[in-house]
Amino acid sequence: MQLKRLYIRGLRCLHEVDIQLSPGVNVFVGDNGAGKTSVLEAAFLLSHGRSFRSGHKDALTRRGDSRMELFAEVQARKDEAGHSKVGLGREGGRWEARVDGVDASLGDLVLHCPVVCFSPGSHALVSGAAEERRRFLDWGLFHVEHAFLPDWRRYQRALKQRNALLRSAHRHDDRLYQPWEHELAISGEAINHYRRTYVESLRQPLAAVVAALLPELGAVSLSYQQGWPEQQSLLEQLASARERDVVRGHTRHGIHRSDLGIAFEHAPGKEYFSRGQEKLVALSLYLAQCGQFKQVKDEWPVFCLDDLASELDDRHQQALWALLAEHDQQILVTGTHPPGGAGWPQTRMFHVEHGAVMSMEPLN
Numbered sequence: 305m306q307l308k309r310l311y312i313r314g315l316r317c318l319h320e321v322d323i324q325l326s327p328g329v330n331v332f333v334g335d336n337g338a339g340k341t342s343v344l345e346a347a348f349l350l351s352h353g354r355s356f357r358s359g360h361k362d363a364l365t366r367r368g369d370s371r372m373e374l375f376a377e378v379q380a381r382k383d384e385a386g387h388s389k390v391g392l393g394r395e396g397g398r399w400e401a402r403v404d405g406v407d408a409s410l411g412d413l414v415l416h417c418p419v420v421c422f423s424p425g426s427h428a429l430v431s432g433a434a435e436e437r438r439r440f441l442d443w444g445l446f447h448v449e450h451a452f453l454p455d456w457r458r459y460q461r462a463l464k465q466r467n468a469l470l471r472s473a474h475r476h477d478d479r480l481y482q483p484w485e486h487e488l489a490i491s492g493e494a495i496n497h498y499r500r501t502y503v504e505s506l507r508q509p510l511a512a513v514v515a516a517l518l519p520e521l522g523a524v525s526l527s528y529q530q531g532w533p534e535q536q537s538l539l540e541q542l543a544s545a546r547e548r549d550v551v552r553g554h555t556r557h558g559i560h561r562s563d564l565g566i567a568f569e570h571a572p573g574k575e576y577f578s579r580g581q582e583k584l585v586a587l588s589l590y591l592a593q594c595g596q597f598k599q600v601k602d603e604w605p606v607f608c609l610d611d612l613a614s615e616l617d618d619r620h621q622q623a624l625w626a627l628l629a630e631h632d633q634q635i636l637v638t639g640t641h642p643p644g645g646a647g648w649p650q651t652r653m654f655h656v657e658h659g660a661v662m663s664m665e666p667l668n
């Protein structure tokens with residue numbers, strides 16, 4: 305998949321930017337605070353409906369502007385002529401999504417625009433809260449398993465209802481729990497199954513990435529903890545945990561408590577990783593996700609690398625570019641200086657300065 309054109313208005317310091325992207329490597333170079341990360345953030349927003357940066361959503365809109373607007377022309381497959389048009393606007397705290405000129409849900413938008421982004425905050429995928437890893441699994445699943453989203457929505461709705469009941473005046477009335485626990489069990493077991501299958505499908509691409517990028521840690525293994533005891537069904541677990549859940553005021557078991565574990569022969573858990581290794585492990589997981597996506601969709605997602613040179617040492621950067629050279633994907637990369645991949649065929653350089661983005665050379 306590739307972004308042919310990216311239009312940004314009123315995002316962070318970017319006033320109005322209209323970029324024709326290369327199907328190969330796109331390099332954004334500029335000083336600190338110039339707006340490089342904001343360009344990648346625009347692509348990520350279109351693909352996730354949220355930013356990869358923390359902080360209040362109101363800070364996305366350029367100070368002084370009332371509206372932020374993003375638009376992209378997306379070619380699903382490189383060998384196809386047509387493209388879809390996706391748009392995302394934010395005004396007065398509300399999001400509006402459009403696909404091919406028609407109002408759409410954020411879910412529809414995201415489905416049209418798969419972008420994976422490795423940024424300075426990506427180590428959180430490894431060292432941060434389990435929610436980061438659930439989001440990682442669910443983003444991948446959302447794109448490859450169509451039944452995932454309805455089940456996920458069903459689960460979230462039932463979880464909200466059960467939690468409200470646990471805190472209500474009727475919290476000791478067992479009969480009232482049954483419909484919500486039934487819903488949670490059906491949708492939760494389905495999602496659990498999708499996630500397990502997805503984790504299985506990540507193993508082989510992950511092993512290949514790790515062998516190329518991080519051989520010093522030895523063989524890699526992934527594990528999935530489902531969020532309740534393995535030997536019990538979710539329905540049984542919810543019923544038996546009800547009394548303690550009432551005391552705590554929330555549902556303590558289910559797929560909202562799942563986690564993904566990653567271990568290496570020479571580093572059996574995340575406590576053993578250096579900060580740089582956390583980043584490399586996170587990068588490996590994202591690359592494995594792209595590889596799995598390719599197996600199912602026959603195309604890579606767009607791959608963004610923010611501030612690559614300050615994140616990885618030279619050896620690992622070289623290993624990464626060698627790995628990326630084996631594939632035919634679109635890459636957006638930022639840095640204060642041109643990074644290693646800038647010498648590739650089909651590279652387009654952009655200079656970013658005070659919120660303006662200028663192409664430095666024509667497409668080749």
Ligand SMILES: Nc1ncnc2c1ncn2[C@@H]1O[C@H](COP(=O)(O)OP(=O)(O)OP(=O)(O)O)[C@@H](O)[C@H]1O
Nearest residue numbers: 316317335336337338339340341342363365366367
């Ligand atoms: N809502 C906003 N309105 C206007 N400017 C903003 C807003 N939010 C952030 N900024 C500014 O926009 C710029 C954000 O730039 P960005 O993070 O994209 O820079 P960068 O080129 O990636 O820099 P670095 O090399 O430091 O990572 C900063 O100068 C920041 O102060």
Ligand SMILES: [Mg+2]
Nearest residue numbers: 340341342611
């Ligand atoms: Mg930046």
